[in-house]
Amino acid sequence: MGKQTTHYLKIGLILISLLALGACRSSGEMEEPSEEPAPSQSATNSGASSSPATPRQTPEQIAIANALRTTVFYFDFDVSEFRPADRDTLTYHARDLASNPNKRIRLEGHADERGTREYNLALGERRANGVMNFLIVNGASRSQIETVSYGEERPERTGSSDSAYQANRRVEVVSR
Amino acid sequence: MNMKARVLALIFLLFSSNALAELNIQITQGVDNPIQIAVVPFAWEGTGVLSEDIAQVVANDLQQVGEFLPLSRANMLSVPKQESEVYFRDWRILNQDYLLVGKINRSPGSQLVQVQYEFFDVRRELKLSGEILTGSVTQLRDIAHEISNVVYEQVAGIPGAFTTEIIYVVAEFISPELTNFRLEKSDYDGYRAQVLLETREPIMSPSWSPDGTQVAYVSFETDLPRIYIQTIATGQRRQITNFPNINSSPVWSPDGTKLAMVLSKDGSPDIYVKDLITNEPPVRITNHPAIETEPSWSPDGRSIVFMSDRTGQPQIYQIELGANSYGVERLTYDCFYCAKGKFLPDGVNLVHVRRETRQSRTYSIAILNIETLRVLTLTNTSLDESPSLAPNGSMIIYATKYNGRGVLDAVSIDGRVKFRLPSSQGDVREPSWSPFFN
Numbered sequence A: 001m002g003k004q005t006t007h008y009l010k011i012g013l014i015l016i017s018l019l020a021l022g023a024c025r026s027s028g029e030m031e032e033p034s035e036e037p038a039p040s041q042s043a044t045n046s047g048a049s050s051s052p053a054t055p056r057q058t059p060e061q062i063a064i065a066n067a068l069r070t071t072v073f074y075f076d077f078d079v080s081e082f083r084p085a086d087r088d089t090l091t092y093h094a095r096d097l098a099s100n101p102n103k104r105i106r107l108e109g110h111a112d113e114r115g116t117r118e119y120n121l122a123l124g125e126r127r128a129n130g131v132m133n134f135l136i137v138n139g140a141s142r143s144q145i146e147t148v149s150y151g152e153e154r155p156e157r158t159g160s161s162d163s164a165y166q167a168n169r170r171v172e173v174v175s176r
Numbered sequence B: 001m002n003m004k005a006r007v008l009a010l011i012f013l014l015f016s017s018n019a020l021a022e023l024n025i026q027i028t029q030g031v032d033n034p035i036q037i038a039v040v041p042f043a044w045e046g047t048g049v050l051s052e053d054i055a056q057v058v059a060n061d062l063q064q065v066g067e068f069l070p071l072s073r074a075n076m077l078s079v080p081k082q083e084s085e086v087y088f089r090d091w092r093i094l095n096q097d098y099l100l101v102g103k104i105n106r107s108p109g110s111q112l113v114q115v116q117y118e119f120f121d122v123r124r125e126l127k128l129s130g131e132i133l134t135g136s137v138t139q140l141r142d143i144a145h146e147i148s149n150v151v152y153e154q155v156a157g158i159p160g161a162f163t164t165e166i167i168y169v170v171a172e173f174i175s176p177e178l179t180n181f182r183l184e185k186s187d188y189d190g191y192r193a194q195v196l197l198e199t200r201e202p203i204m205s206p207s208w209s210p211d212g213t214q215v216a217y218v219s220f221e222t223d224l225p226r227i228y229i230q231t232i233a234t235g236q237r238r239q240i241t242n243f244p245n246i247n248s249s250p251v252w253s254p255d256g257t258k259l260a261m262v263l264s265k266d267g268s269p270d271i272y273v274k275d276l277i278t279n280e281p282p283v284r285i286t287n288h289p290a291i292e293t294e295p296s297w298s299p300d301g302r303s304i305v306f307m308s309d310r311t312g313q314p315q316i317y318q319i320e321l322g323a324n325s326y327g328v329e330r331l332t333y334d335c336f337y338c339a340k341g342k343f344l345p346d347g348v349n350l351v352h353v354r355r356e357t358r359q360s361r362t363y364s365i366a367i368l369n370i371e372t373l374r375v376l377t378l379t380n381t382s383l384d385e386s387p388s389l390a391p392n393g394s395m396i397i398y399a400t401k402y403n404g405r406g407v408l409d410a411v412s413i414d415g416r417v418k419f420r421l422p423s424s425q426g427d428v429r430e431p432s433w434s435p436f437f438n
Helices: A003-021 A044-048 A059-069 A084-099 A117-137 A162-168 B003-023 B054-064 B088-092 B137-156
Strands: A072-074 A105-110 A145-151 A170-175 B025-027 B035-039 B068-070 B098-105 B112-121 B126-136 B165-175 B178-187 B194-199 B203-208 B214-219 B226-231 B237-239 B247-252 B258-263 B270-275 B292-297 B303-308 B315-320 B328-330 B337-343 B349-355 B364-369 B375-377 B385-389 B395-402 B405-412 B417-420 B427-433
Touching: A059 A084, A072 A084, A084 A117, A105 A117, A117 A145, A117 A170, A117 B203, A117 B247, A117 B292, B035 B054, B054 B068, B054 B098, B054 B137, B054 B417, B098 B137, B112 B137, B126 B137, B165 B203, B165 B405, B178 B203, B178 B214, B194 B214, B203 B247, B203 B427, B214 B247, B226 B247, B226 B258, B247 B292, B258 B292, B270 B292, B270 B303, B292 B337, B303 B337, B315 B337, B337 B385, B349 B385, B395 B427
Parallel strands: A105 A145, B035 B068, B035 B098, B385 B427, B405 B427
Antiparallel strands: A072 A170, A105 A170, B025 B417, B098 B112, B112 B126, B165 B178, B165 B427, B178 B194, B203 B214, B214 B226, B226 B237, B247 B258, B258 B270, B292 B303, B303 B315, B315 B328, B337 B349, B349 B364, B364 B375, B385 B395, B395 B405, B405 B417
């Protein structure tokens, strides 16, 4: 086996293990592909394979790129805290903000349709605030982050199925 | 009631059910001792065709409020239009308690109609009321609802709410990038809808002013939730709040001078009250790091009912205005999730949205009597929200889902009769019932 082949093999193995750790995806749907919400905001699938433009990116650079491409974070029912699996991805976001002081983002919080609308508006805000606080603790500055909640008013997916609800319980990171 | 009468009553109930299907009225439990009323088709003494069947509108009104059982037309033995033509025996045989007859006249070339109605107590063979109402040919539904009010008040002893209106939000999905939102107003029964506002961003929480001339609501037209007040007659609107983060849940005080609202500018959503007369900044009412939202006013305007999740899940609380924050009283205990509480005019019964247990994923409309602690569940659908009371406390309108679509249902206060409002395209939600109009 040539040196170059071994090199690419190593990269491939690293990528595969990153995938297995779930660090490339914003939520846990990797384990449950049948309930996967429509990946509207994240391009992590394409990010999982090596990017052809810069073939000699380090694994860390690849991980950062994947994390920053992940802009939707999903939440469990009746829960306001983001998923532990998203911790690493969010840390990358925080560090990215810390090293780019001019960068601004907006966190948009959402809820699924169950329960009352006004409480869901408040829940969306609580979720967005939770993400914001984590980013600040990990290096982002308060002035870089704006938060807004849309409650259940802007669903990612319509309908009353569990998968629709799952897709709607989310915080989206929007560049400003 | 003797056996024969019972059988007759049952047969009439079955006949009525056929008519009900077209009207989207469901008898959820049946009325134990319904008030039986014969609403005879009004005689039309003019030329041309009337656009509305006044007697049918009256019969629907009385049925929808839950206490009356209108006689099916197929069973009427005669069709009198005025007192001189009434044979009470015809109606006693059919076990009717009350009788309403009428006739409609229109002078040639005129846009005005005269509607004469007469209302009788069948058993006492007594005329209870009657008059001639005049209106234009476009006001036939208004005239019918006025007649329903008279009948209702004669029998129930409280004013009818049939001439009141509702406002609600409609969301119409056009494409994944575009949903049209509308704030609409209609008769209490969903007819004659008019658009008050149309935007491309969400509208939430419409609320009528107590004098019926204005509506407050939340609009996301600036991409952020902000409170607006709009004058219904002119369409003029003004923005009331521009605080950071959540500005939501505007609710007028009973005397119309203040607006309760929810603001999260000071760290977490809390209840604030803004004096609309002095226009000073909103005063903070609750002060707790949990979510406090969904304010409503007690009938005497002295306290505010609200929802808080300070114990982990939404429960309903009450705070007396002017009291310190220790004056918060918890109202709900035996539900997993209780929200959107509002007192009936009696100040004792609390309408709210309820999810019974953690395992249950059903949200229903219920009434809690805060003195006896009895709970009456009014609905059996599972995604019910936004209950709003008729100003006389006789009916509750609420939002629910049917075949995946948002619709408005109304239920009588005893939970026995439910009807579905006809509605425009799209998802309909967040109804708010008007006050009485003067």
